[in-house]
Amino acid sequence: MKTLAQEKLNVVNTPVEKVDGKALVRGKPVFTDDFDIPNTLTVKILRSPYAHAIIKSIDTSAAMIEGVACILTYKDVPHVIYTRAGQGYPEPSPYDTFVLDRKVRYVGDGVAIVAAENEIIAERAMKLIKVEYEVLPAVLDFEHAMDEGAPVIHDEAEITGAYDPKHNIAAHYEMEIGNVEEELKKCDYVVDEVYYTPNQSHAMMEPHGAISYFDPNGRLTVITSTQVPFHARRILKRIFGVNCRVIKPRIGGGFGGKQALHVEPYVVAVTLKTGRPAKCIYSREETMTASNTRHAMRFRARAGAMKDGTLRALELWGLSNTGAYGEHALTVFMVGGSKTLPLYNKVKAVKFGGDVVYSNTEPAGAFRGYGAPQGTFPLDSILDTLAHKIGIDPLEFKLKNSIREGETSPIFKIMGEGREGVDQIINSCKIEECAIEGAKEFGWYEKRKRPRIDQKRRIAHGYGVAFAMQGSSIPAIDMGGATIKMNDDGTFNLLVGATDLGTGSDTILAQIAAEVLHTKVEKIIVYSSDTDMTPFDKGAYASSTTYVSGNAVKIAAEKMKEEIIKAASEIMNKPVYALELDEDKVISDDGDTLSFSDLQTKLFYTFNQRQLEVTESFVSEVSPPPYLVSFAEVEIDLETGKVKVVDFLNYIDCGVPINPVLARGQVEGASAQGIGMALFEDHVMDKNGRLVTNDFFTYKIPARGDIGSIQVRFAKSYEPTGPFGAKSVSEIGLDTPGPAIANAIFDALGIRMRRLPIRSEDLFFEIKKKGL
Amino acid sequence: MKVNLKINDKVQSVEIEPGETLLETLRRIGYKGVKHGCSTASCGACTVQIDGRPVLSCTTFTAAVDGHDVRTIEGFSDENSLSDIQKAILEEGGSQCGFCIPGLIITSEALLRENPDPTEQEVIDYLKGNLCRCTGYESQTRAIIKAAKERRSK
Numbered sequence: 001m002k003t004l005a006q007e008k009l010n011v012v013n014t015p016v017e018k019v020d021g022k023a024l025v026r027g028k029p030v031f032t033d034d035f036d037i038p039n040t041l042t043v044k045i046l047r048s049p050y051a052h053a054i055i056k057s058i059d060t061s062a063a064m065i066e067g068v069a070c071i072l073t074y075k076d077v078p079h080v081i082y083t084r085a086g087q088g089y090p091e092p093s094p095y096d097t098f099v100l101d102r103k104v105r106y107v108g109d110g111v112a113i114v115a116a117e118n119e120i121i122a123e124r125a126m127k128l129i130k131v132e133y134e135v136l137p138a139v140l141d142f143e144h145a146m147d148e149g150a151p152v153i154h155d156e157a158e159i160t161g162a163y164d165p166k167h168n169i170a171a172h173y174e175m176e177i178g179n180v181e182e183e184l185k186k187c188d189y190v191v192d193e194v195y196y197t198p199n200q201s202h203a204m205m206e207p208h209g210a211i212s213y214f215d216p217n218g219r220l221t222v223i224t225s226t227q228v229p230f231h232a233r234r235i236l237k238r239i240f241g242v243n244c245r246v247i248k249p250r251i252g253g254g255f256g257g258k259q260a261l262h263v264e265p266y267v268v269a270v271t272l273k274t275g276r277p278a279k280c281i282y283s284r285e286e287t288m289t290a291s292n293t294r295h296a297m298r299f300r301a302r303a304g305a306m307k308d309g310t311l312r313a314l315e316l317w318g319l320s321n322t323g324a325y326g327e328h329a330l331t332v333f334m335v336g337g338s339k340t341l342p343l344y345n346k347v348k349a350v351k352f353g354g355d356v357v358y359s360n361t362e363p364a365g366a367f368r369g370y371g372a373p374q375g376t377f378p379l380d381s382i383l384d385t386l387a388h389k390i391g392i393d394p395l396e397f398k399l400k401n402s403i404r405e406g407e408t409s410p411i412f413k414i415m416g417e418g419r420e421g422v423d424q425i426i427n428s429c430k431i432e433e434c435a436i437e438g439a440k441e442f443g444w445y446e447k448r449k450r451p452r453i454d455q456k457r458r459i460a461h462g463y464g465v466a467f468a469m470q471g472s473s474i475p476a477i478d479m480g481g482a483t484i485k486m487n488d489d490g491t492f493n494l495l496v497g498a499t500d501l502g503t504g505s506d507t508i509l510a511q512i513a514a515e516v517l518h519t520k521v522e523k524i525i526v527y528s529s530d531t532d533m534t535p536f537d538k539g540a541y542a543s544s545t546t547y548v549s550g551n552a553v554k555i556a557a558e559k560m561k562e563e564i565i566k567a568a569s570e571i572m573n574k575p576v577y578a579l580e581l582d583e584d585k586v587i588s589d590d591g592d593t594l595s596f597s598d599l600q601t602k603l604f605y606t607f608n609q610r611q612l613e614v615t616e617s618f619v620s621e622v623s624p625p626p627y628l629v630s631f632a633e634v635e636i637d638l639e640t641g642k643v644k645v646v647d648f649l650n651y652i653d654c655g656v657p658i659n660p661v662l663a664r665g666q667v668e669g670a671s672a673q674g675i676g677m678a679l680f681e682d683h684v685m686d687k688n689g690r691l692v693t694n695d696f697f698t699y700k701i702p703a704r705g706d707i708g709s710i711q712v713r714f715a716k717s718y719e720p721t722g723p724f725g726a727k728s729v730s731e732i733g734l735d736t737p738g739p740a741i742a743n744a745i746f747d748a749l750g751i752r753m754r755r756l757p758i759r760s761e762d763l764f765f766e767i768k769k770k771g772l
Numbered sequence: 773m774k775v776n777l778k779i780n781d782k783v784q785s786v787e788i789e790p791g792e793t794l795l796e797t798l799r800r801i802g803y804k805g806v807k808h809g810c811s812t813a814s815c816g817a818c819t820v821q822i823d824g825r826p827v828l829s830c831t832t833f834t835a836a837v838d839g840h841d842v843r844t845i846e847g848f849s850d851e852n853s854l855s856d857i858q859k860a861i862l863e864e865g866g867s868q869c870g871f872c873i874p875g876l877i878i879t880s881e882a883l884l885r886e887n888p889d890p891t892e893q894e895v896i897d898y899l900k901g902n903l904c905r906c907t908g909y910e911s912q913t914r915a916i917i918k919a920a921k922e923r924r925s926k
Contacts, residue, residue: 017862024870025858025877027805027845034804120789203905205809205817205871252807252871253905284810502869502906661865665911669868672908696814696903704909705896 007656011514012724015661016521019507020250020500030250032209032225033281040211041069043270043280044122046112046129047290048104051360051689052138052151055102055111055131063114063128067121069274071129072113074100077269080239081158084260085327085365086228086539088477092418094161094170094326096154099239099265104133105153105324106360107690108290115270115278138360139168140689142321143298145357153324153358162326165358170322171330174353175337175414180302183313183349187304189389194300195378196755197738199293199321200677202367203701206252207287210263212244212270213277219532220244222268225251227258227499228539229529235261236268244268248529251501255673256366258501259541260327262291288699289691292365293683294374295332295356296321301378309392311383311401314347316340316375318354323363329356331417332364335371338421339625340379340735342409343469344401350411360689366541368670369734372470373677377756380466380739385752394743395435395444398467405429412623417542422475424622428727430653430715431467434629438651439465441713442631452748453772458638460772461646462748466630468735471623472719472728473544479619480549481535482556484513486564486612488604490584490597491523497537498549499529503730504662505545509553511658512723516557517564518581519596535615543626543728546658550723552618559614568594570608624719626727627653630671630736633708634744638772641764645675645741646708650733653715656725660714663729667712670733676702678738682757775838779803780847786834794820794829794837798844805845805874809903816902819875820844826882828901845874848881857881860919861912868906876902880916888924892917 023030060071077099085093100110112129116122137151144150145168154165163172184190210224220242226232229246236244251258263280270278282291302315316337322329337352344350380398387397403409405426413423439445444463453460483495494513500506510524517524527534537549561581568586569576571594578589585595603610633647650667657663680700684692693699718725742753751766776785779798788797795818798806809817811830818830821843849855857880860866867873876899883890883898890898895916896909904912 015863015865018865018867020870021862021867022854022858024867025854025861025873026849027807027874027877029804031804031807031871033808205807205815205869205903205905207809251869253869255905281808284812284815502871504868661863661911665865665868665907668908668910669906670908673905695812696810697812701903701905702908703903704900704913707908710908710910 007724009515009724011511011521012658013656013660015659016507016511018504019510019521019526031206031252032211032223032249035211035223037211037213037277040277040279041115041117041270041274042119042122043267043278044114044126045110045266046114046126048107048109048111050104050133050135051107051140052136052153053104053133054136055104056134057132058112059130060112062130063125065121065125065128067117068125069115069276070270071125072269072273074102078239082235082238083327084325086231086259086261088538089234092331093328094159096159096162097325099269106362108362109324113266113269115274138689140360140685142296142357142359143319145359146355153360168358169355170326170358171333171356173330173334176351177410178349180313180315180349180351184302184304187312188307189386190304191382191385192302193382193754194298195381197297197374197377198677198681198756199296199364199683200367200681201288201293201699202255202257204253204255204257207282207284208262208291209281210267211277211279212267214271214275220271221247222264223247223249224264225258227254227501227541229499229531230497230536231539232261232264233531236264239265240268240272242272245532248499254501255368256370256541257292259366259539260292284696285694288694289362293362294367295364297336297374299378301382303382303386305386305390307390309390309397309400311344311347313349314341314344315351316378320356321359321361321364322356323359323361325363326358327363327365332366332371334415334417336375338411338415339372339470340375342411343403343467345403345407345409346401361685362691368673369731370542373674373735373738376468376735377738381742384743384746395439395465399432399435402431402467403429417474422621427721428624428653428655428717428719429627430717431627431629433715434627434651434653438629438631438649438713442649444631447633460636460638460748462634462636462744464632464740464743464747466736466740466743468628468732469625470543470728470732470735471625472547472722473620473623474542475620475623478538478542478544478548479617480537480552481615481617482549482552483535483613483615484556484560486560486596486600488597488600490595491525492517494524494526494553495534496528496549496553497534498545499537499540501540503540503666504659505540505549508546508658508662509549512550512553513557515724516554516561519584523584543731546726547722547728548618548620550726552616554723555618556614556616559616560612563612563614564599567603567612568599571599571602622721624721624727626729626732628732628736630740632740632744634741634748636745636748638767641760641767643679643741643745643758643760643763644708648675648709648737649711651713651715652732653717654729655717655719655722655727657714657729658724658726664712666730667733668710670731671710671737672702672707674734674737675707677756678741679757680706682759773835775834777837778841780843788834792834794832794834797834798829803844803846807871807874809871816875816879817872819878819902821878821882826879845877848877856922857916857919860915860922864911864915864918866907866912866915872902872904876912884920884923888920890920
């Protein structure tokens with residue numbers, strides 16, 4: 001098998017500038033809301049003030065004031081059930097959503113679509129719509145969604161794919177390998193605890209938004225801030241029965257929040273009704289309260305180990321809140337087990353399962369980590385507790401029991417995304433380097449010799465470590481395509497469906513193409529994510545772009561290389577085996593050269609005339625996990641319970657980072673979001689189900705200075721199935737901050753915090769109880 | 773009503789609605805580099821400079837800026853060159869999605885004018901009002917320290 005030392009790399013593994021970087025730092029008009037199309041209607045959504053209600057009557061006549069083009073209610077839009085989740089087809093999420101329905105299921109659910117000449121008129125009209133509601137009892141606490149007699153949220157006849165909607169169960173899953181109950185009885189030490197993770201908001205800087213219009217030839221076109229343009233096109237076709245072109249411009253962050261259809265059906269409904277361009281840009285409040293959150297989860301976590309530190313049994317039994325609609329319900333929940341438990345593959349028994357329930361709260365959806373942060377928090381926390389019980393270093397305990405190169409886990413085969421998974425042997429796993437070198441870098445052993453509590457200054461310091469894995473793509477399901485076209489000026493167009501949402505995927509895909517074609521990134525002109533122009537790609541999710549789209553680009557570039565050499569052989573009158581690519585030209589073994597520009601020019605005008613162009617696709621049979629060991633140092637104010645992350649060190653095995661600066665940025669950013677989820681980001685709902693935390697004043701994401709230092713180190717790793725040895729890097733960083741910080745607090749104070757975010761007031765009362 | 777604004781050194785007479793914010797006016801007349809992130813003066817994406825000071829345009833009435841000097845991101849570089857802050861941001865990976873970047877650059881320009889040699893802590897303190905959800909801030913701090921150094925050496 002190939003290793004990194006065998007790769008001679010010129011472009012890959014170097015920090016080239018982002019291909020869209022200059023436009024972004026210049027503030028060019030590249031985002032959805034920056035596009036002005038003449039004659040565009042402004043679209044606003046009237047939203048439900050009630051968590052659960054039936055629309056008894058809706059009267060729009062008084063609202064049809066001058067300047068209003070149309071007002072659409074549930075009577076005016078197609079009554080087609082679908083899922084907003086942008087996933088492979090057929091989707092594993094239940095079909096439980098209409099564009100507008102007679103029933104509203106959370107505060108913020110859509111009631112009417114208003115389209116007007118401008119925003120002022122649209123807002124005035126919204127106030128004039130008369131809606132009479134029959135308010136129903138609501139399920140606001142998801143832990144009571146399955147109670148006897150709980151209100152039924154999805155009683156529509158059309159619903160399909162939900163597990164047991166009459167009892168508010170959107171999805172259910174369970175699996176067991178061995179017998180956890182029996183194995184726990186044999187263990188010297190057992191931990192059995194309950195953990196909670198919150199309904200974190202994505203809080204991407206660019207709110208949701210979309211524009212739709214008919215192009216001059218009557219083709220319906222949608223410009224939208226989406227991670228899934230091809231899924232969006234397919235779902236719009238299902239709802240409205242029309243074909244369309246979906247264009248993804250630059251995206252102002254998504255983090256999974258844009259792996260669903262939010263705005264697109266509203267603008268398309270207006271354009272189809274009026275024939276006019278329609279634009280809808282969500283306010284921050286709508287983005288916060290009426291799109292998606294992370295699935296809040298509760299896990300009962302059990303683990304057992306022997307005196308010698310051998311982990312014997314593991315169980316995660318969960319309850320997940322999917323809110324009013326079931327997008328990503330089953331799959332996010334399963335990832336809570338499938339991308340966490342294989343890390344500890346030496347156990348004799350392992351069990352995972354539980355329910356995903358509906359409630360009358362904002363729908364949950366995909367969010368960076370996709371269930372793995374929810375599963376890693378309880379899993380890593382109980383292992384930490386076990387290590388303390390046994391009396392061994394938690395770092396050594398976790399390392400001793402974790403997976404190694406050449407090994408596998410039966411979970412890979414049993415658990416996929418919404419269905420069975422695939423068998424895989426781990427080809428690259430540098431978790432030992434991550435743990436051992438990370439410990440050195442962090443000063444793990446020295447720091448843990450220090451005293452933890454300074455009573456004089458009333459502060460405490462603690463040190464925690466957390467281990468995580470993720471995946472690289474959804475194997476045997478998700479496909480990416482790439483087209484490469486050669487131009488006579490010596491450049492190439494790289495057309496990909498892959499969806500750069502700020503991650504830099506356009507750049508790293510260009511690097512991969514440039515590496516194969518012996519050219520520079522500047523010569524690779526990337527066009528991405530236009531469903532009429534680029535080949536299909538599943539979209540940006542499941543840590544798949546580098547791996548799946550990257551492999552597609554690599555295969556396409558290799559094919560293009562073959563085509564170039566074949567054409568050059570005809571022109572230069574040399575055998576194919578005597579030719580190689582080198583710095584934008586073909587060279588022969590006797591020193592003849594032909595530049596790419598001359599080659600394609602000849603092919604255009606004078607010799608064996610043809611356009612060199614190739615399209616290739618890639619779908620993976622495996623999903624090689626990246627690995628991460630994170631170390632946290634926290635400082636706790638004993639007077640207030642305030643926790644400050646002083647130092648957060650990530651040691652990651654993501655294979656070969658295609659672009660080290662961009663890869664580092666992915667880990668740093670994910671760490672910050674994870675620290676936000678661990679300490680700051682707390683949604684508060686009033687007794688009627690309205691989110692009180694509906695803006696950046698009340699919902700606290702980490703600001704500059706809220707976090708000490710975040711460090712990133714890369715393990716020397718090479719994944720033989722990845723493009724140039726790469727695995728995924730974008731999600732895994734979010735898995736570790738919760739448990740690493742909680743473990744550090746436990747290390748400092750002996751207090752085990754089992755609910756994220758760890759609010760200072762909660763910790764304060766624990767400190768009081770302990771008399772510290 | 774009509775107001776006269778000097779935007780990026782160009783004097784413009786603009787017809788506005790009463791109660792219109794500077795964010796709305798600037799975006800309407802084509803300065804799309806001014807970003808709308810929150811409406812509650814929390815995120816800093818809409819930052820512009822008024823008479824050289826960073827100001828949140830989402831909570832500034834256009835009428836109040838009549839006769840003043842407004843500078844948007846479009847006024848900090850041209851098609852042929854980038855500012856040293858812009859370059860450093862690209863080199864350090866300080867821009868991922870890029871949505872917060874115009875506001876960040878405008879605030880950073882004001883910082884470096886007031887304090888050409890800021891410490892890391894001073895950068896963090898000055899830029900606290902500019903939220904970023906992508907980067908975790910580390911790369912942006914590195915970039916601004918780097919740009920400051922570059923600027924001092926000129």
